[in-house]
Amino acid sequence: MHVLRHIIFAACYVAVAVAVALALPLAGVGVDRSYGLLLGLVVFVFGGLLHEFYARMEQAERMEHRLDRLLDRQRDVLAALDRLMRPGTEAGGAVAAVVSDARMLRTLADQMPAGPATAIEPAPQAPPPQVAPAAARATSVPSLGSAYGPLPGEAPAAEDDGPVMNGIREALRSDRVDIFLQPIVSLPQRKHRFYEVFSRIRLEDGSYLTPDRYLGVAARHNLMAPIDNLLLFRCVQLLRETEKRHQNVGFFCNISAATLNDGTFMREFVQFMGQHPNLVQKIIFELSQADLMQGDIFATGFLDGLRSLGFRFSMDQVDRFDVDWDQLAAHEIRFVKLDAARLLDPDGRFANPDKVTLLKRQLDRNNIDLIVEKIETDQQLLDLLDLFIDFGQGYLFGEPRMARRLPS
Numbered sequence: 001m002h003v004l005r006h007i008i009f010a011a012c013y014v015a016v017a018v019a020v021a022l023a024l025p026l027a028g029v030g031v032d033r034s035y036g037l038l039l040g041l042v043v044f045v046f047g048g049l050l051h052e053f054y055a056r057m058e059q060a061e062r063m064e065h066r067l068d069r070l071l072d073r074q075r076d077v078l079a080a081l082d083r084l085m086r087p088g089t090e091a092g093g094a095v096a097a098v099v100s101d102a103r104m105l106r107t108l109a110d111q112m113p114a115g116p117a118t119a120i121e122p123a124p125q126a127p128p129p130q131v132a133p134a135a136a137r138a139t140s141v142p143s144l145g146s147a148y149g150p151l152p153g154e155a156p157a158a159e160d161d162g163p164v165m166n167g168i169r170e171a172l173r174s175d176r177v178d179i180f181l182q183p184i185v186s187l188p189q190r191k192h193r194f195y196e197v198f199s200r201i202r203l204e205d206g207s208y209l210t211p212d213r214y215l216g217v218a219a220r221h222n223l224m225a226p227i228d229n230l231l232l233f234r235c236v237q238l239l240r241e242t243e244k245r246h247q248n249v250g251f252f253c254n255i256s257a258a259t260l261n262d263g264t265f266m267r268e269f270v271q272f273m274g275q276h277p278n279l280v281q282k283i284i285f286e287l288s289q290a291d292l293m294q295g296d297i298f299a300t301g302f303l304d305g306l307r308s309l310g311f312r313f314s315m316d317q318v319d320r321f322d323v324d325w326d327q328l329a330a331h332e333i334r335f336v337k338l339d340a341a342r343l344l345d346p347d348g349r350f351a352n353p354d355k356v357t358l359l360k361r362q363l364d365r366n367n368i369d370l371i372v373e374k375i376e377t378d379q380q381l382l383d384l385l386d387l388f389i390d391f392g393q394g395y396l397f398g399e400p401r402m403a404r405r406l407p408s
Helices: 003-026 033-085 090-111 134-140 161-173 211-220 224-244 263-274 277-282 301-309 325-330 340-344 353-365 378-385
Strands: 177-186 191-202 250-254 283-288 312-316 333-339 369-373 391-393
Touching (some): 161 211, 161 224, 191 224, 224 250, 224 263, 224 277, 224 283, 250 277, 263 277, 263 301, 277 283, 325 353, 333 340, 340 378, 353 369
Parallel strands (some): 250 283, 312 333, 369 391
């Protein structure tokens, strides 16, 4: 009831009580004044109790309506959250990405070297690398498959691990691990199908430590996990960007067996990818043959969990060809990388084109694609096209570029 209704209701029973108290003694019905006052008081108390009853009923009804409105609002909020978190929606992807990113960043932060650390933010713009002359590149390209192509301005060689290790630690704490991308193209169309992801340690003076300089030092000082994990985390971020831009490309992510055996991070990564199953087929883990073939035994322990999620793998730094290609294919090794110079060496293993043809048949039979890397010249490409290779990679198709935005 409104206040006016309460006032009218109270006035009514007060008026009735007064009328009873005054009128009955004057009505000549044998009721004296004291008895009339008592009856008037009874009427007043009854009216007051009735007023209180209806007031409480009204309050309870009002509270029930308010509770119903709150429950309706709660259902609306829950329905909105369900729509936001539902997989396949743009908003759902954004919300899940924020939550997943926070968890992965927390895991990465736990792995950073001890010392004052800064939050992970976009690194400041560094000068773009320039393409070195072909002759200079031919003599400076390191042998590690994950370290293809040194960048200008790289730091001079250190006499011991100390300076390199300090540079790595400071770069990790200051988020100066830059990510570079190099295209992998389908042949003969030269269409960009994948990008290989490289990490570069940027020192305070702007020079770079390339992987051939820091990988060994990082491995000796247990710093490979944070470097590889940060690389993988950035790779997933790039993949989400390609989804927004509707680009159908994948990423080859170099990673060590030791990192795949990092249970803490991989659990977070598996949970992360569980919220983004559409990205699984777009990440190809690249491992060296030494990591995959530990002696004569094919190491599968760290692959099985990822393989069950649908991930594929690539094998590089190939030194042996007496392997069971059927076994490789069964464990989702879907790409094999070989150097262009090795395939075209007139005195090498593949000097006879029939051997390349035999290898290619073995790979095709097992649905394994051959990627030829370090293609430098058009003449090399022409010679390789005669071998019917699947994909090519090298400075001829594009040098590694910093992953500010995905190259178009």
